[in-house]
Amino acid sequence: MRIMVSGGAGFIGSNFVHYWTEQHPGDTVVVYDKLTYAGNPANLVGLDVEMVIGDITDTEHLTRALRAARADCLINFAAESDNSRAVRDARPFAVSNVLGAQSLCEAALRSEVPRVHHVSTCEVFGDLALDDPSAFTEDSPYRPNTPYAASKAGADHFVLAYGRTHGLAVTISRSANNYGPRQYPEKNPPLFITDALRGRRMTLYTNHHYRREWMAVADHAAALDLILRNGAAGRTYNIGTGDERSAMDMALFVARTLGLDREQAIRIVADRPGHDRRYLLDSSAVRAELGWAPSTPFAQGMAATVRWYQQNAEWWEPLAAR
Numbered sequence: 001m002r003i004m005v006s007g008g009a010g011f012i013g014s015n016f017v018h019y020w021t022e023q024h025p026g027d028t029v030v031v032y033d034k035l036t037y038a039g040n041p042a043n044l045v046g047l048d049v050e051m052v053i054g055d056i057t058d059t060e061h062l063t064r065a066l067r068a069a070r071a072d073c074l075i076n077f078a079a080e081s082d083n084s085r086a087v088r089d090a091r092p093f094a095v096s097n098v099l100g101a102q103s104l105c106e107a108a109l110r111s112e113v114p115r116v117h118h119v120s121t122c123e124v125f126g127d128l129a130l131d132d133p134s135a136f137t138e139d140s141p142y143r144p145n146t147p148y149a150a151s152k153a154g155a156d157h158f159v160l161a162y163g164r165t166h167g168l169a170v171t172i173s174r175s176a177n178n179y180g181p182r183q184y185p186e187k188n189p190p191l192f193i194t195d196a197l198r199g200r201r202m203t204l205y206t207n208h209h210y211r212r213e214w215m216a217v218a219d220h221a222a223a224l225d226l227i228l229r230n231g232a233a234g235r236t237y238n239i240g241t242g243d244e245r246s247a248m249d250m251a252l253f254v255a256r257t258l259g260l261d262r263e264q265a266i267r268i269v270a271d272r273p274g275h276d277r278r279y280l281l282d283s284s285a286v287r288a289e290l291g292w293a294p295s296t297p298f299a300q301g302m303a304a305t306v307r308w309y310q311q312n313a314e315w316w317e318p319l320a321a322r
């Protein structure tokens with residue numbers, strides 16, 4: 001297969017490329033990435049992949065790149081992805097995420113790419129009360145609460161509309177929160193871990209009891225592999241583990257793993273506006289139809305993640321110093 005990975009120099013995209021090149025060594029992988037602050041060519045060092053620097057909002061350039069790559073498949077991770085940045089300035093999110101998704105579909109249509117997969121998020125569904133017994137299904141209504149989530153929801157609508165209107169063979173996946181190596185240290189867990197490693201206190205909001213569903217990034221990549229190979233065009237799939245942890249749980253896990261005292265390791269600050277309480281996905285479709293199941297227990301995957309940042313200070317120190 002000849003696969004183009006847009007946003008492949010970022011956190012999940014680069015982990016996906018690591019996974020794909022390992023699982024499918026005969027395939028040709030082309031990464032298409034704008035290399036924003038979150039895109040890092042160092043994430044792909046040692047891999048046999050081609051890198052094209054480009055912006056998914058540039059339809060002409062992306063079309064040429066897809067034709068030159070003779071791509072059988074395009075998977076899109078490219079997005080502005082940090083909620084806090086979107087609160088400060090939502091415009092880059094509207095441009096890269098919404099216009100970017102439209103432009104990407106247009107380029108795929110023009111270059112006749114047989115298959116497009118778009119990576120979305122659980123956050124498009126809004127949030128759940130902490131005591132709500134339900135979970136978001138693929139048919140739950142879109143109720144984005146934050147500018148980031150709104151931009152991801154807009155992207156999903158464009159992708160599905162290109163499928164329905166133009167017959168583009170699209171799938172969408174909405175994943176829970178990921179943890180793993182090579183995540184830019186602006187979000188958690190790497191922000192907690194790199195703060196703790198530098199002797200700084202990990203910063204929690206007052207609502208640190210709010211929960212997220214956590215998944216090892218390699219398990220996400222395995223689900224995307226199944227969707228790309230066996231997912232039905234026009235379908236959307238939720239990908240989650242059911243493993244919910246509060247922000248406090250995450251910080252305490254990092255503190256324990258690094259042998260730090262709780263009081264010394266944590267500080268609590270005022271909340272960010274529009275902070276969602278909780279997301280939980282019903283992932284029964286991807287499990288029943290495609291045979292996916294997460295294979296990394298949380299304690300094992302998170303401990304390995306903490307160790308990765310411990311052992312790769314040369315990767316994150318220049319980023320944390322920015």
Ligand SMILES: NC(=O)c1ccc[n+]([C@@H]2O[C@H](COP(=O)([O-])OP(=O)(O)OC[C@H]3O[C@@H](n4cnc5c(N)ncnc54)[C@H](O)[C@@H]3O)[C@@H](O)[C@H]2O)c1
Pocket residue numbers: 006007008009010011012013032033034035036037038039040054055056057076077078079080081082096100119120121122152174175176177178179183184
């Ligand atoms: N991190 C998570 O836990 C999580 C959870 C669910 C869904 N997602 C989604 O997964 C995708 C990847 O997330 P991530 O955490 O790896 O993000 P990231 O910020 O680490 O990486 C994004 C990548 O996209 C590139 N990019 C940004 N705008 C671009 C543009 N206009 N053209 C080309 N490239 C561009 C960046 O250079 C970077 O390499 C995003 O779509 C995000 O919404 C992330």
